[in-house]
Structures are given as structure tokens and as C-alpha cells.
Amino acid sequence: MSHPTGNQLTADLLRPLMQTTWRFWALVAFFGAFVLMGLGAWAYTMVMGYGVTGIKWPVYWGFYITSFVFWIGISHAGTLISAILRLVNAGWRRPVTRCAEVITAFALMIGALFPIIHLGRPWLAFWLAPYPSERLIWPNFRSPLVWDFFAINTYLTGSLLFLILPMIPDFAVVRDQSTGLRHRIYKALALGWRGTPKQWNRLETAMSIMAVAIVPVAVSVHTIVSFDFSMAPVPMWQSTIFGPYFVAGAIFSGIGGLIIAMAVLRKFLRLEAYLHPVHFENLGKLMLVMALLWGYFVFNERLVTFYGNGPSEMAVFWRTQRETFAPLYYTMVICNFVLPLIILGIKRFRTITGCVIASIGVVIGMWLERFLIIVPSLGHKYLPYSFGIYRPTPIELMVAFSTFAAMCLLYVLFAKVVPIISIWEMKAGEHLSPRLMPEAMEEHPLGEMHL
Amino acid sequence: MDRRTFIKLTAVTGTTATLASCGSPENQLIRFIPAEDINPGIAAWKPGVCAMCSSGCGLTVRVMDADADVVRDGQSGVVRINAAKKLEGAPGHPVNQGGLCVRGQASIQVTYHPDRITQPLKRSGNRGEGRYEAVTWDAALTELIGQLDRQRAAGGTSAVAAVTRSGFSQRRAVLDAFLSGLGAPTPVVYDLFGDEVLRRANAMSFGRDQLPTIDLGNARHVLSFGADFLGTWNSPVAQSAAYGRMRQGRPGMRGSFVQVEARMSQTGANADEWVPVSPGTEGVLAMGIARAIMTANLKPAAAAGRAGALIDGWSTGLASYTPEEVQKVTGVAPARLERLARQFAESAPSVAIVSGPPLAHTNGLFTALAVNALNALVGTVGQPGGLHFTPQPSAVRAGAGGSLKALADQLLAGGAGAAQVLLVDGANPVFTAPRAWKVREAFEKVPFIVSFGSFIDETTAMADLILPDHTFLEAWVDAVPESGSIQATASVAPPVMRPLYDTRSTPDVLLDVGRRLAAPVTLPWQTYDAALAASFGALPAPEGATDAWADAQAKGVWVGTLPAAATAAQAPVASDRSGAAVSYAAAQFDGDATQFPMHFLPYPSVFYDGSAAHLPWLQEMPDPLTSAMWSSWVEINPETAARLAIGEGDVVTITSSQGTLQAAAVVSPGIAPNVVAMPVGQGHTMFTRYASGRGQNPVELLAPVTEAATGALAWAATRVSIAKAGPPDGRLVLFAGGMREHEEEPDRGYSWSRRETN
Amino acid sequence: MAKWGMAVDLDTCTGCGACVTACHAENNISTVGPEQASRGRAKHWLRVERYWVGEFPDVQLKFRPVMCQQCDAAPCEPVCPTYASHHTDEGLNAQVYNRCIGTRYCANACPYNTRFFDFFNPSWDKPLQLQLNPDVSLREVGVMEKCTFCVQRIKATQVQAAVETRPIKDGEIQPACAQSCPSKALVFGDLSDPESHVSRLARSGRGSKLLEDVGTFPNVNYLNRQAEV
Numbered sequence A: 001m002s003h004p005t006g007n008q009l010t011a012d013l014l015r016p017l018m019q020t021t022w023r024f025w026a027l028v029a030f031f032g033a034f035v036l037m038g039l040g041a042w043a044y045t046m047v048m049g050y051g052v053t054g055i056k057w058p059v060y061w062g063f064y065i066t067s068f069v070f071w072i073g074i075s076h077a078g079t080l081i082s083a084i085l086r087l088v089n090a091g092w093r094r095p096v097t098r099c100a101e102v103i104t105a106f107a108l109m110i111g112a113l114f115p116i117i118h119l120g121r122p123w124l125a126f127w128l129a130p131y132p133s134e135r136l137i138w139p140n141f142r143s144p145l146v147w148d149f150f151a152i153n154t155y156l157t158g159s160l161l162f163l164i165l166p167m168i169p170d171f172a173v174v175r176d177q178s179t180g181l182r183h184r185i186y187k188a189l190a191l192g193w194r195g196t197p198k199q200w201n202r203l204e205t206a207m208s209i210m211a212v213a214i215v216p217v218a219v220s221v222h223t224i225v226s227f228d229f230s231m232a233p234v235p236m237w238q239s240t241i242f243g244p245y246f247v248a249g250a251i252f253s254g255i256g257g258l259i260i261a262m263a264v265l266r267k268f269l270r271l272e273a274y275l276h277p278v279h280f281e282n283l284g285k286l287m288l289v290m291a292l293l294w295g296y297f298v299f300n301e302r303l304v305t306f307y308g309n310g311p312s313e314m315a316v317f318w319r320t321q322r323e324t325f326a327p328l329y330y331t332m333v334i335c336n337f338v339l340p341l342i343i344l345g346i347k348r349f350r351t352i353t354g355c356v357i358a359s360i361g362v363v364i365g366m367w368l369e370r371f372l373i374i375v376p377s378l379g380h381k382y383l384p385y386s387f388g389i390y391r392p393t394p395i396e397l398m399v400a401f402s403t404f405a406a407m408c409l410l411y412v413l414f415a416k417v418v419p420i421i422s423i424w425e426m427k428a429g430e431h432l433s434p435r436l437m438p439e440a441m442e443e444h445p446l447g448e449m450h451l
Numbered sequence B: 001m002d003r004r005t006f007i008k009l010t011a012v013t014g015t016t017a018t019l020a021s022c023g024s025p026e027n028q029l030i031r032f033i034p035a036e037d038i039n040p041g042i043a044a045w046k047p048g049v050c051a052m053c054s055s056g057c058g059l060t061v062r063v064m065d066a067d068a069d070v071v072r073d074g075q076s077g078v079v080r081i082n083a084a085k086k087l088e089g090a091p092g093h094p095v096n097q098g099g100l101c102v103r104g105q106a107s108i109q110v111t112y113h114p115d116r117i118t119q120p121l122k123r124s125g126n127r128g129e130g131r132y133e134a135v136t137w138d139a140a141l142t143e144l145i146g147q148l149d150r151q152r153a154a155g156g157t158s159a160v161a162a163v164t165r166s167g168f169s170q171r172r173a174v175l176d177a178f179l180s181g182l183g184a185p186t187p188v189v190y191d192l193f194g195d196e197v198l199r200r201a202n203a204m205s206f207g208r209d210q211l212p213t214i215d216l217g218n219a220r221h222v223l224s225f226g227a228d229f230l231g232t233w234n235s236p237v238a239q240s241a242a243y244g245r246m247r248q249g250r251p252g253m254r255g256s257f258v259q260v261e262a263r264m265s266q267t268g269a270n271a272d273e274w275v276p277v278s279p280g281t282e283g284v285l286a287m288g289i290a291r292a293i294m295t296a297n298l299k300p301a302a303a304a305g306r307a308g309a310l311i312d313g314w315s316t317g318l319a320s321y322t323p324e325e326v327q328k329v330t331g332v333a334p335a336r337l338e339r340l341a342r343q344f345a346e347s348a349p350s351v352a353i354v355s356g357p358p359l360a361h362t363n364g365l366f367t368a369l370a371v372n373a374l375n376a377l378v379g380t381v382g383q384p385g386g387l388h389f390t391p392q393p394s395a396v397r398a399g400a401g402g403s404l405k406a407l408a409d410q411l412l413a414g415g416a417g418a419a420q421v422l423l424v425d426g427a428n429p430v431f432t433a434p435r436a437w438k439v440r441e442a443f444e445k446v447p448f449i450v451s452f453g454s455f456i457d458e459t460t461a462m463a464d465l466i467l468p469d470h471t472f473l474e475a476w477v478d479a480v481p482e483s484g485s486i487q488a489t490a491s492v493a494p495p496v497m498r499p500l501y502d503t504r505s506t507p508d509v510l511l512d513v514g515r516r517l518a519a520p521v522t523l524p525w526q527t528y529d530a531a532l533a534a535s536f537g538a539l540p541a542p543e544g545a546t547d548a549w550a551d552a553q554a555k556g557v558w559v560g561t562l563p564a565a566a567t568a569a570q571a572p573v574a575s576d577r578s579g580a581a582v583s584y585a586a587a588q589f590d591g592d593a594t595q596f597p598m599h600f601l602p603y604p605s606v607f608y609d610g611s612a613a614h615l616p617w618l619q620e621m622p623d624p625l626t627s628a629m630w631s632s633w634v635e636i637n638p639e640t641a642a643r644l645a646i647g648e649g650d651v652v653t654i655t656s657s658q659g660t661l662q663a664a665a666v667v668s669p670g671i672a673p674n675v676v677a678m679p680v681g682q683g684h685t686m687f688t689r690y691a692s693g694r695g696q697n698p699v700e701l702l703a704p705v706t707e708a709a710t711g712a713l714a715w716a717a718t719r720v721s722i723a724k725a726g727p728p729d730g731r732l733v734l735f736a737g738g739m740r741e742h743e744e745e746p747d748r749g750y751s752w753s754r755r756e757t758n
Numbered sequence C: 001m002a003k004w005g006m007a008v009d010l011d012t013c014t015g016c017g018a019c020v021t022a023c024h025a026e027n028n029i030s031t032v033g034p035e036q037a038s039r040g041r042a043k044h045w046l047r048v049e050r051y052w053v054g055e056f057p058d059v060q061l062k063f064r065p066v067m068c069q070q071c072d073a074a075p076c077e078p079v080c081p082t083y084a085s086h087h088t089d090e091g092l093n094a095q096v097y098n099r100c101i102g103t104r105y106c107a108n109a110c111p112y113n114t115r116f117f118d119f120f121n122p123s124w125d126k127p128l129q130l131q132l133n134p135d136v137s138l139r140e141v142g143v144m145e146k147c148t149f150c151v152q153r154i155k156a157t158q159v160q161a162a163v164e165t166r167p168i169k170d171g172e173i174q175p176a177c178a179q180s181c182p183s184k185a186l187v188f189g190d191l192s193d194p195e196s197h198v199s200r201l202a203r204s205g206r207g208s209k210l211l212e213d214v215g216t217f218p219n220v221n222y223l224n225r226q227a228e229v
């Protein structure tokens, strides 16, 4: 793998930090405007009442919970992929890990906002947390929402650590190359990093522990998110496969998100020399595997329902299969299965552009998947007299849409203050005799495997 | 700032604040001294009488303290009052036996309605426009008295006319007495869904000009021709209570119930068997059943006595009503007819009921007489499980009401006979009478109209003077149920709470006005409650009580045996002037069958005839059959809808010879393909914030067809055409999502092409 | 300890809807108006479901009043993160409005769809608020509300009986819906007393539970409509 080395590498990767162009401000203004719109819409909801959304009896969850599951899903690419690639020591991971881990951190923060946004009384959200009160009232630990609270917080803490730890040596690089206020800030952030063998050793140990620990946390988080649904006796929610189904879907959409982010960064930060087509191709292959897995789960879910032939399940089943929700359902199948299979299954299409197109499809498809899990079931729950159809209002569209802008804004701001590609890891990959690293590690062949 | 300036400042701001708070009444702390009998936080239960219809159900009203904005002596302010909180059915009341219908439950909102008229009003805009200015009672009464004096001096006996709604009570007796004291005719009684035809038929068949009390609780089989006896007709709470006993009140015996009608009513929805027939042919089916009973020798023709003799061909076994002939007319197959007849004759005690659409045709009287004869044939009249006639005190059954049509014609004709002063009490004929009767135009011609209404509705908006009544919770109230209890019954109750506003009890106003006329109308009572005391005092005290009046006030009802002298005497009336037997004549419909292919059926909704449409609880209550809220709609058979490409919720144009309107379609399997039905009650142009401008009034399509013998409006005799006007536009608000419990028929199973197989 | 239950006689229920309005009147359930009603925000703690069976002319209609079934194994309870939806000693599914933060999870979990959300602050056009029952708390925007079996009436009777040191008589407690029902299709009482009217009806052989196979163990018994005897 080839990319610029030495001072050129440092200069390239630090350029976005050191030079601020009008393009940066334009992007901040652009995305910031949408974020403000979303915040305004939420404030409006709180002032006017929750009724300004399209939620109704009996479809009490809609766009917001869809977005919640979607963003938590997106968060699964970063840390999980990065951790696995670190564990197998795949060399091609080096330019990818940081931008992947950032996705996790931000997607989690955004996702975790939705359970608060969707509350009828969001100002009382702290009642979800166990805090000592004179009334000795605790949250209900039997509620999957409380499990969510803990799972997401654990994952967020872990992911932030996982993200921040390997940033320390890079902060030191910025510190050493800057002056003035910037120097002082990065000095603080670098936590006195000197690059001593002892420090390297500790960092590597911490990263190994985190990489091992974060994998089960990531798997459990989306399993627990799936419990929000599978623990309630709602037709087509009460499913034994929801845990793995949701985890697979999460990784699937996460990879999509990652590919899109990488492609955008590559273009805008002119990182063509660092993010090579092979990186995309490898991620594309991973996504292809996930598409097959996802297809298997959906087929499994539908087949078992169909053979079970329970009246209440079938009412929901037909709703998605050939009635109200059929157009969305088939769009989802095309986006999540047909499109990835064609683009990623044929080597000729597995280019950067191909991967991005497939990824956009997957992100859209996975958003629809969550919507189709939530809304048709709630709208057709057991007693037909109480059936209902949900349509989102502009308020919900604004809030949901603004979170995409928020993701972009956070990314832009992040790339402004932290090298989006880990400088020291790039260098560690290029110097087999370690000037920076305490001991040389043989990279595992699985890491370079061509699937 | 030193101490001195601070004190100065405080004094200034304090005074300003005090002055400011005196300016707006709600900021004044104490304005009225609350009633002394307030028991804070403790509920009291007081008797009441529901005034939403003429059934006279007894109430138990929960009363508790509450802070109210009130107007007293021309001043408004906040005061703690004893306020009615909840209406319950009075448990021991012989009519409603602890239950209440949906209108009774909601009627507490009449008193607390935000658009109630709070004081006398004088018209300041054009008639019908609804613009009024406040006047004092003194000024209002002086004006009314002046008008009455003037008109009486000029116009003679017909100078004054009154319009009211049906129902008997001492209150009505005061109105009748006041009018007769003035030398005016008895008040016009108008209800869209009035029962003149049935009363006339009962008078002819059984000698009782009255609605029947049906002893459903002891019946084994009920055959109902179109009667919505569990919903809106007659005494629905009493009938529902009895129906509950008929179904499940007797161990080991469950009564059966067959309903005959062209559109499934809420009552018909409860039937074991629902028999749709062609509109206007119900009498033929009744005769077919009678013939089958006679031919099978289950009952002899003679058993029907006078009721049978009224029917042409009865004594000869109704030879013309062969099963084949009946099928041709009604559409009911001979085998079914045979079965219905056997069931009716053999499941004694059985009873037949008729009312509603079957009587709202040109041949309604025949249908009513036919069903009466059927009852007489199986001997149900006066028997357990059969028809009864509640003894009526003569004091409140003075004379028959006049006809609205006649009044309107007379007013339009003008001249010496036309009324110069019109009193309107509790009726809204401008809304409920067919347009062709020109009630609005007729009322325009009356020089002076007085309304006693609590709300500005289409008729009250015509008034020059509004003298708002108390509501039934704020005033003495009474009702003499015409039916619903086999024993003679009278409901009465003192005021439950003090009036919220500057209103006055209408009977008291009438008595007051009578006394103050130039030529006073002297009635035997000074006040309404004195009138009540007199009439209840004359009744025999029930067992265990010494004083009938005191006992009735405490219980809210008097039940007992009327002394013969006080009972309204009734004798059979002749069939018609010629005295000949009545025979079937095919119903006549307005509108050419090719131009207007559909029968149009307006039916009483949860708002009854629209008089309860102003109550938000009723507006938001899902309709029992369609689950519609806050809307009006037209029901169409699925076959017809498919033929005309009309889907659920589509906007449909309905046209009759009288006009056209648009409403949302509800595709319903409970209606015949050649019938469309619309609930009455919505479509008010002016009736409080909740009902104004909402939905459509089907009465506007009704042709002025009348029942041939009685002249009653034949409200089911209009034909219409329908056509799709557009896609759903949100005007139909449904609560329910699904129409059917099982989406697929069980034997059909799931198939991949369900759309095709349907 | 009492165990409250209801019997709904589908053979005598006429679909009249008096119970629906009675529940509104007793429990301070606000109306939402036509615009919000059309957006699915009407609140009917008790609804009378109706289902068509067959096609014209062989068509029948079924009515079924559905209120909270006060499930013994209520799916709405474990999912509530704040214990706003919880089980009382007397087997009632209680709803503590002040504790509710409006996740609406309980309503999703309720198989009967008997839980209703306050999408806006409930309001009453003055002076309709004078009718409000002081025994029932008003709800604010963002909370879930539902049938309580008229717990305020249960409590009031229990206190009264305790003051008079006597047991509660069968039929002494009447929820608003049962009290208003003209045909007495709703019977409320103590299921732990085998001789109570509601217990006898539950045993009558006509009884069944709604959505029994979902495993909620509801405390409302539906007495089936009978065929001809």
C-alpha cells in the first residue's frame, strides 16, 4: 500500500487543521442552518404539545423511534469494525479507523437524543436515570427503555474512550506543530504525551483491552435496542431473531455510512493518496456479506410468520407485503438486497462510485427497514376496530432530516480539530522498524485477505 | 434608595395594583357571598329529571362546590357555588331504572355550555342573522307585555301562536293554560320524528291516542318493524332495560328478536335475524305474517277484535296477502315468511313493534294498523310481555297540538287569521321542517317572535326577543312519561343548583306575564312550583308516604294508581270519515324513479333530530355503526357504491326534487342497494360553536310528502339520485380503523391474489 | 383482598354508547375537537367496537365495549420505565399521571389499544370545566391516560365502608359506565368473592376473555352473544 510518507504525510493530514478556507465556513453555515431548523422544530413541539407530530392512536411511535434505531445502527460500523480490524491487525484499517470511530461517537449521540426528543414530557427525561431522591423512586429496571439507557451510555462511554485514546499521539503532533492558543489547547489535550516506550506500551495495551471489550458491548447494544420491540406483545415484533437481526442490520447500515463518509472525506480533504480504492473494495465485500445475512434474516422472519399463519401477524404481514406499505417494502428489498448484490457482487462495479451508490441504497433501505418494523405493526395490532395509519408531519421530517445535517456538521467540525486520519497509525504502518512503536507486530494475513 | 423613597414607591405601586385589580371583575377577591349550604369537598346527590327528550327519565345529580364565573343582578364575578358534577340515572325510577342514554349523560353540558344565552336579548341585526343586544328582564317583559296587549286588542284570538316540542308535563300544561287564557289556539307541536301516525293508529285500534309501553322484559319474542327502540324512539332507556331482561334476565329463557327494516339501525344491529324489505311495504309483510298465522290455524281472525276489523279483508283471512304476493311486494321469500309467522305465533308471549321509517310513508297509517292487528291477533295487548298503555293524568293531556304545516300556511297566507305574536319554546322547526313548508319564510311574516331558548339556533335567531329559560338543572322540572312504565308515573325535581346566569324559568315568566297583561290571564297558580305542588298534591300518596308532593320531591318521581277522575279518558276513534276498513295502498314517493333511483332515508342520530348537536361529548362520541365523530355522512350499500365507483369517504352529491347536498360516503353492508341513508342532526347553520357549519342537514332534501290519513310528514318518502363528486376530503372523521373483525373469511384462507378473489 | 373485575354481556349490550359518554363525564376526559379527532387524537377510555359479519342481506353486526382489561399480566406495566403504569395490590392496572414521562411504550405494548395519549394540554371551554370531577386528577400534555375501573369510586366506597366498619356489599361499587348502561350489560365486582354477581357471570359458561392467547390474563369477562334458545 502506498501513500505519502514522513513530513509530507504529516503536512497533508494536518492541512485541514491548519488552514481554514471559506469552504469550511460555508459547510458549517449550511449544515448549521439545518440543525437550527431541527432544534426549532423540537422547541415548537415542546411549546405547542406533542400533537404537532403525526403520531396518533394507535401508532404511538413513528419517525423518531425509526430514526433512533437507525442512528444506533449507523453507530455500529465504526467502533465495531475498527475493533475487529484492530484485533485481526488488518493493515488496510489504518486510514479507516478514525473516521469510522467518529461515526460511532456522533451517531450514538444523535441516536440517543431521539428517545428524549420523542418523550411527551422531555423535561422529565432524567427520571430514566437512577438518581438518589428523597422519595426513593427508582426507574423500573424491567423496562427495556431503562436497559437502553444503560446500554447506550456504556457503548457511548466505551466508544469515546476508544476514539480518544489513539488521538493522544496525534494531539501531540499538532501541539508540536502549532503556536499560540492552539498550541496551548493541544498541549492540554495531548496529556503530556512524549512518545516514550512506556507511553506507547500503555496506549497499545489500553487499545487492545478496549478493542476486545467494545465488541460484546456493541453486539449487546443493538440486541437491547431490538428488545424494545421484541419484549412487547405486538404482532411481528415478538420475534426470537430480533437480536441478531438488528445487530446484522446495524453493522450493515454502519458500513454503508462509513463508506459514504470516507468517500466524502476523500474528495473534500483531498485524501486520495491515503484512501485507496482497495479500502472501499474491502469494505464493499464486507457489506456484501452483510447484505446476504440481512436477506437471510428478512426471509426467515417472513417465512416463519407466513407458515405460522397467526391472524394478527398475517394482518401486519399483508400490510407490508402487498397493501399500504408494499411500495416501501419493495423499495427496501431493492435497496438492501438487490442493489448491493448486483453492484458489490460483480467485481467490475465494485469501484468507489459503485460502493458509494450501494451504500446510499443501504442507508435508505435500512431506514425503511426500521420504519417498516415499527409502523405497520403498531397500526394493525390485534383488534381491527383500533387499526390506524400514520403519516409524519413536516415537524417530524424536519427533526429527522436535521439529524443528518447534525451528523455532517459534527463531522466537519471534528475534521477541523482532529486529523481525520490517524497520523501515527499511518506512520506505524509504514515503518516496520518502529521509531514510534515499541515493538514491531507482524500484520495478520486476514487483514489483507481479498474476499 | 433610602428608606423614605422606598416606602413612597411601595405606596404608589400598591395603590396602582389595587386600583388595577378592582377594574376587572375576575381580580376582585370577594364579590358574592357563596351559598350557605356549601359543604366543601363533600358530594351531595339530588334528584333531577332529564329534559333531553320526552321520556322523563329520573336523574340523581352529584353536586359539589366549584368556583364559577356567574352573572347576578347584572354583575359578573367569581363565586363558589354548588355545581352539578355528574348525572346518573335514578336507581328506583320506574322508567330508566338507574340507566341513562347517551343524550342524558351528555346533557350536563347544556348547563355549562360556553355559548349559553346568559340574559334577555333583543334583536339588533336582521332576522336569522343572530345579532342581539342585552336588555334587562324588566325591559324585555315590558316589551312582550306591550306586544301581547297591542296584538290582542287588534287581532282577536288567533293573534298569538306558540310552537313547542312533544312531551307532556305540568310545564307544558302552564303553557297550554296561558295560551287558552289568551284565547290562542293550543301550541303547535312539531318533532321531525314525531309519532302522530302511531298515536292515531293506537287510538283507532286500541282506543289509546298514545305511544305504547312495551313489556319487553317478559316477552319471549319481539318482531320489530323499523322501530329504533334501543336507540332514539319512545323511551329508549326503559326499553333497553327491558331488553336486557328479555335477553339475559330470566334463567333458562332468552327472548328472540327479529327486526324488519331497509337500513340496519342501531336497534336492528342487535336482532337475531335482520329482514330487509322494500321501503313502504312493511305493512304488507305484517299482513302476510297475519295471514300465515290464520291459515295455519294458529290463531283465529276473530282474536284480533277491533284492531283486526279495521283492516280490509281481515275477516276473510286476508286472502290477497298470499306468500307469493307478499314476496313480490316486500322481497321476503315465502319460506322465511312462514318461519317468521310461526315464530311470532308460537313463542308466546310475543310482541310486534312498529315506528320509524315504516310509518314515514304515505301509507304509514295502514302499516301501523297492520302491526297493531298482528299484536291483537296473538293477544299481546295489556298482557305480560305485550303492549301496555301507561295511564295518563288528564291534567297534563289537555288537547292535541296544532300542525306546523297549517301554521306556516296560515302565516304565509297572511290576513286577519295570521298570528301576530309567536312564542317558540324548545322547538327548532326552521331546522327540522322540510324547506318546502317555508317555515322560515312564514316566520319572517310574524311581526313579533319570542323565544325561550338557551341557545341561538336557526329558529331562535328569528326571534325579536329572547327570554332565556333556566336549564333543567337550575329550575323546577317535571315530566309525565307517556310510556316506559306500566304504572302511571310523573317525574319532578326541585332545582339542583342555583342558576349560573340571569335567566328565568319559562313557566314562571308566562305566569308573570299573564298577571301583568292589560286584561290579565289569571291562572290558578302564582308560580310553576305552586302548579307542581297543586298537581302532585292531588295525587294519591304512595305506600309508606303521607304526602304525595313531599315524597315526589324527595324521590324525584311519583308512581302509583291514578284516580279514575284524574285519568285522561280515551275512546277508540273511527277509522276515517267514511268508517270503511283500511286497505293497503302502495307508498307514493316524491321524485321520478328513473331520475331519482334511490330511496332516501334520514334517520335520528345520536343528536336525535339535531337538538343535541351542540354538546361536544355527543359530537365526539363515535357513532355506534360507523364510528364517525364530528361529521355527517351518507350510507351506501357496497354493491351500489361499486356500481357508481364510490369509495369509502368519497364526497357524494345527493339530489332530490328539493335540492342537492354533498356528504362523505360510508360504504355499509347494512343497507339495501336501492336505499341511501343519512343521519339527521348535523348541518346547523347556527347552533353554538360546536355544531355551526358542521356537516349537512338531510332534511333539506325532503319533499313535503305527507302520510295520507294523518298529514304527518312522510320523511322516508323522498327519492334521490347520487353521484360521486370527488375523492375523500377529510370531512369524514372516523374513530374506527376496521369494519370487520376477521379480515379474511375463514374458509377462504390467504391467497396471493386476494384483491381478485374479492 | 378484593380482586376487581368486570363482566360485559355482549348479549345485552345494544351498542348505545351511553357508557362512552358516562366515562368522559366521570373521568375528566377532554374532547379534542374535530381537527384533532381526524388526526387520531380522540380519547375514549371505553369504546364500543362494532364489526360487520356477512354481506347484505345476510348481514349481522357485533358490538363489543372495550376498556382497559386490567390485565393480571399486563404488558403495559413492565415496559414503563418510571412505574407510571403499575399493578396495585387489588389487581388494578394503575396509571400515575404525574409519574408518566410520555414514552408511549405502554400503549404500544397494550394489545387492546386502550391507552390514550394527551397530545396537547387538555382544555375546556369555559364554563364546561365546572363539570370536572374533583376526585379525578387532570392530565397535562405528554402523559398517557386510560380506564382506571373508576378507582376513585372504589376508594370512596372502601373508605365509607371502613368508616362504617362493614364489608363492601356486592354491587355497591359501580363504575360510571356500568352505572349508566341502560341494559345493564356491564357488571362490576369482586372476582375473589365466588358469590359476587360478576364471579357468577364469569363462571356462566358464556364467558371468555379478549385476546386470551396473548397471555395477558385480563380481568374483563366477555359473555358471548347467545344463539336462539
Ligand SMILES: Nc1nc2c(c(=O)[nH]1)N[C@H]1C(S)=C(S)[C@@H](COP(=O)(O)OP(=O)(O)OC[C@H]3O[C@@H](n4cnc5c(=O)[nH]c(N)nc54)[C@H](O)[C@@H]3O)O[C@H]1N2
Pocket: none
Ligand atoms: N394577597 C393576600 N394576602 C394575604 C392572604 C391572601 O390570601 N392573599 N392571606 C393572609 C393570610 S390568611 C396569612 S396567614 C398571611 C400569611 O402571610 P405571611 O406570614 O407573610 O406568609 P408567607 O407569605 O407564607 O411568608 C412567610 C415567610 O416566612 C419564611 N419562612 C418559611 N419558613 C420559615 C421558618 O422556618 N422560619 C422563618 N423565620 N421564616 C420562614 C418564608 O420564606 C416567607 O418569607 O397572609 C395574609 N395576607
Ligand SMILES: Nc1nc2c(c(=O)[nH]1)N[C@H]1C(S)=C(S)[C@@H](COP(=O)(O)OP(=O)(O)OC[C@H]3O[C@@H](n4cnc5c(=O)[nH]c(N)nc54)[C@H](O)[C@@H]3O)O[C@H]1N2
Pocket: B030, B033, B034, B035, B036, B079, B080
Ligand atoms: N398552597 C398553599 N396552601 C395554603 C396556604 C399557602 O400559602 N399556600 N396557606 C394556608 C393558610 S395560612 C390559610 S389561612 C388557608 C386559607 O384557605 P381558605 O380558607 O380555603 O382560603 P380562601 O381561598 O381565601 O377562601 C375560601 C372561600 O371563602 C369564600 N368566602 C369569602 N368570604 C366569605 C364569606 O363571608 N362567607 C362565606 N361562606 N365564604 C366566604 C371565598 O369566596 C373562597 O371561595 O390556606 C392554607 N393553604
Ligand code: SF4
Pocket: B050, B051, B052, B053, B054, B055, B056, B057, B096, B100, B101, B102, B103, B104, B105, B235, B236, B237
Ligand atoms: S331517554 Fe330521554 S329522558 Fe331518558 S336519559 Fe335519554 S334523553 Fe334523557
Ligand code: SF4
Pocket: C067, C068, C069, C070, C071, C074, C075, C076, C077, C093, C109, C110, C111, C112, C113, C114, C115, C146, C216
Ligand atoms: S388492557 Fe392494556 S392498558 Fe389495560 S392492563 Fe392490559 S395491557 Fe395494560
Ligand code: SF4
Pocket: C079, C080, C081, C082, C083, C084, C085, C099, C100, C101, C102, C103, C104, C105, C106, C107, C143, C144
Ligand atoms: S407513556 Fe408514561 S406510562 Fe406509558 S410507559 Fe411511558 S412513562 Fe410509562
Ligand code: SF4
Pocket: C022, C023, C024, C026, C027, C045, C046, C067, C068, C146, C147, C148, C149, C150, C175, C176, C177, C178
Ligand atoms: S370503569 Fe370507569 S374508567 Fe373504566 S371505562 Fe368504565 S367509566 Fe371509564
Ligand code: SF4
Pocket: C012, C013, C014, C015, C016, C017, C018, C019, C020, C048, C065, C180, C181, C182, C183, C184, C185, C186
Ligand atoms: S351503555 Fe351498555 S348497552 Fe350501551 S354500549 Fe355501553 S355497554 Fe353497551
